[in-house]
Amino acid sequence: MSRILHRSLRKEPMLAVSGKGLLVRGTEGPPVIDASGGAAVACIGHGDERVVRAITEQARQIAYAHTVFFTCEAAEELADLLVGDSPGGLTHAYFVSSGSEAMEAALKLARQYFLEIGQPRRSRFIARRQSYHGNTLGALGLGGNMARREPYEPILANCFSHVSPCFAYRFQGEGESDADYVARLAAELEAEFQRLGPDTIAAFVAEPIVGATAGCVTALPGYFPAMREVCDRHGALLILDEVMCGMGRSGTLHAWEQEGVTPDIQTIAKGLGGGYQPIGAILAQGKIVRALSEGSGAFKHGHTYQAHPVACAAALAVQRIIREDDLLSNVRAMGARLEAGLQERFGNHAHVGDIRGRGLFWALEFVEDRASRRSFDPARKVNEAVKDAAMAAGVMIYPMGGTIDGRTGDHVIIAPPYTARPEEIDRIVELLGQAVDGVLSRPG
Numbered sequence: 001m002s003r004i005l006h007r008s009l010r011k012e013p014m015l016a017v018s019g020k021g022l023l024v025r026g027t028e029g030p031p032v033i034d035a036s037g038g039a040a041v042a043c044i045g046h047g048d049e050r051v052v053r054a055i056t057e058q059a060r061q062i063a064y065a066h067t068v069f070f071t072c073e074a075a076e077e078l079a080d081l082l083v084g085d086s087p088g089g090l091t092h093a094y095f096v097s098s099g100s101e102a103m104e105a106a107l108k109l110a111r112q113y114f115l116e117i118g119q120p121r122r123s124r125f126i127a128r129r130q131s132y133h134g135n136t137l138g139a140l141g142l143g144g145n146m147a148r149r150e151p152y153e154p155i156l157a158n159c160f161s162h163v164s165p166c167f168a169y170r171f172q173g174e175g176e177s178d179a180d181y182v183a184r185l186a187a188e189l190e191a192e193f194q195r196l197g198p199d200t201i202a203a204f205v206a207e208p209i210v211g212a213t214a215g216c217v218t219a220l221p222g223y224f225p226a227m228r229e230v231c232d233r234h235g236a237l238l239i240l241d242e243v244m245c246g247m248g249r250s251g252t253l254h255a256w257e258q259e260g261v262t263p264d265i266q267t268i269a270k271g272l273g274g275g276y277q278p279i280g281a282i283l284a285q286g287k288i289v290r291a292l293s294e295g296s297g298a299f300k301h302g303h304t305y306q307a308h309p310v311a312c313a314a315a316l317a318v319q320r321i322i323r324e325d326d327l328l329s330n331v332r333a334m335g336a337r338l339e340a341g342l343q344e345r346f347g348n349h350a351h352v353g354d355i356r357g358r359g360l361f362w363a364l365e366f367v368e369d370r371a372s373r374r375s376f377d378p379a380r381k382v383n384e385a386v387k388d389a390a391m392a393a394g395v396m397i398y399p400m401g402g403t404i405d406g407r408t409g410d411h412v413i414i415a416p417p418y419t420a421r422p423e424e425i426d427r428i429v430e431l432l433g434q435a436v437d438g439v440l441s442r443p444g
């Protein structure tokens with residue numbers, strides 16, 4: 001029996017043995033195609049020797065150097081590569097070990113910024129329902145994943161509140177135009193500012209493309225500029241969580257590039273290190289870092305493993321590969337192929353209510369009844385069943401629920417590595433089709 005406190009204490013996971021390209025091999029059965037990058041992590045595929053070399057060389061040179069005493073070349077070069085040309089005014093990077101830590105750091109940087117500029121009342125954060133921002137207590141309190149929040153409600157901070165997401169399939173009114181829906185959401189955010197007191201809000205926080213909780217939900221055109229306008233009018237910051245949808249997954253390096261806004265603070269993680277090492281980061285606007293440097297002179301936040309040399313060396317290698325191999329062009333081309341394949345295979349499927357996403361980040365939402373968009377009984381665990389059937393068929397997709405009220409709804413995410421080839425995309429759609437048909441043709 002395993003001594004690890006696994007995610008499930010009922011069913012131990014299989015031992016992973018090896019990974020190469022899109023293929024992952026466990027101890028049982030043939031290799032499977034990693035069509036979800038784990039959870040949208042493995043962006044350049046598995047086993048890239050260039051990253052392995054970078055990790056080995058860094059570990060040999062120096063594996064660890066505490067940031068109280070040292071910086072390291074890999075971290076400096078990674079920061080230069082990410083913000084050297086100040087994309088959207090982002091000028092500084094701060095490296096941590098996960099997406100949740102990045103979100104915690106973003107919240108604290110926003111709070112400290114307002115202290116530095118003499119606005120100490122700003123301590124509240126508005127986020128959205130149907131969003132997930134991580135599992136540590138700050139990030140969990142910020143997010144709107146009800147199932148994950150529920151057991152911990154009594155120990156979550158009370159500086160967070162939630163407004164509706166921009167989620168056309170589920171929440172746009174019948175006959176409501178896109179412009180009216182966006183205006184309604186902007187009015188809701190404005191009302192929340194007014195309810196809490198506009199001068200108490202530090203930031204509005206959102207994922208440009210909602211990942212796990214709702215399944216690759218893109219915003220309507222004009223939504224983010226409208227939210228930004230509300231924030232700007234009240235002097236609050238805009239924090240964008242690109243932990244899942246960022247670093248190329250959407251077809252541009254940052255998902256916000258397609259939204260007509262730039263964030264004040266941005267978080268990144270999964271695609272930053274591609275799974276070769278645990279690493280996340282925040283990227284911040286010059287005005288924020290300036291306020292700290294001209295004020296107290298320090299970001300009052302630190303971790304033992306921040307800017308870890310081996311993690312930074314791995315991420316640097318991954319980011320160079322994305323650029324040198326022009327993988328973003330492949331994301332766009334293979335993304336279009338994946339979209340077309342999913343539409344052809346599932347567009348008329350009786351139990352696929354919505355096919356949505358961007359780049360190489362796509363989801364299928366399953367419904368019991370297409371016309372009414374009624375979800376399956378959660379007890380049936382359709383998303384889990386599709387994941388298991390897909391694994392058995394030879395393809396790994398990511399199952400999640402919670403599209404409607406944070407508890408119900410079933411979707412799976414298809415997020416293959418940026419290196420995917422046309423025949424691999426076609427095979428993913430084919431195998432997923434077999435799995436979905438197998439599960440949904442069974443009586444409930």
Ligand code: PLP
Nearest residue numbers: 098099100132133134211243244
């Ligand atoms: N933010 C988003 C949008 C995520 O999808 C996740 C993880 O899935 C996180 C934050 C938390 O990241 P981590 O699991 O690395 O702590």
